[in-house]
Amino acid sequence: MVEEATRGTRTKRWVVGITGASGAIYGIRLIEELLHAGYLVHIVVTEAGWRVFKEELGWDTSRRQAALEQRFGDAFAERRLVFHPNADIGASIASGSFRVEGMAIVPCSMGSLASMARGISDDLLTRAADVMLKEGRKLIIVPRETPLHAIHLENMLTLARLGVRIIPAMPAFYYKPQSMDEMINFLVGKVLDSMNIEHQLFRRWGDDIHDGQTE
Numbered sequence: 001m002v003e004e005a006t007r008g009t010r011t012k013r014w015v016v017g018i019t020g021a022s023g024a025i026y027g028i029r030l031i032e033e034l035l036h037a038g039y040l041v042h043i044v045v046t047e048a049g050w051r052v053f054k055e056e057l058g059w060d061t062s063r064r065q066a067a068l069e070q071r072f073g074d075a076f077a078e079r080r081l082v083f084h085p086n087a088d089i090g091a092s093i094a095s096g097s098f099r100v101e102g103m104a105i106v107p108c109s110m111g112s113l114a115s116m117a118r119g120i121s122d123d124l125l126t127r128a129a130d131v132m133l134k135e136g137r138k139l140i141i142v143p144r145e146t147p148l149h150a151i152h153l154e155n156m157l158t159l160a161r162l163g164v165r166i167i168p169a170m171p172a173f174y175y176k177p178q179s180m181d182e183m184i185n186f187l188v189g190k191v192l193d194s195m196n197i198e199h200q201l202f203r204r205w206g207d208d209i210h211d212g213q214t215e
Contacts, residue, residue: 013040013100017125020048021107021144029188042082044125086124093128102138117155144169165194175203
């Protein structure tokens, strides 16, 4: 595992959860960016999440770890990316004693969101999220559903009051995106902003205006 050799330091880790909501590519792109930034990433995917991988991305999910290895290559061999089956409730990320910076669930289904809001942790993804809440660590979710009814909104409010950062999968157009890839990068960039991780995934408002000057 890629751990710092210097005593008293450690490799910074993030947990990324991917559920069955539409938009699995957001989670994949986030993992790519975290690995590029030098973080060790632990990933957990729900059963519905694997179905979305197959239907939206065309992945062969009959051999799940192999599918991830094909996408992320050397990151698995170098142990910079660690895959946990969602049924493995005893995995490292299920314990508060396992140190991580936080967790991002990208995308987050309304079912998973409801479980988190009500303290139900009957699989690894929701248990890991519950650990973030009880340990006071960062928990970021990207809900993807429309339209929203009152229960959805009440569950989001419950989580927001607990300090969860909620970043809906909403595109922006002020930077004039020219492709689907740019729209994906915008959302992932907003997640990275909440993680306090530097990136160059989108042009920020005002970047084309000189400091102290206006057009």
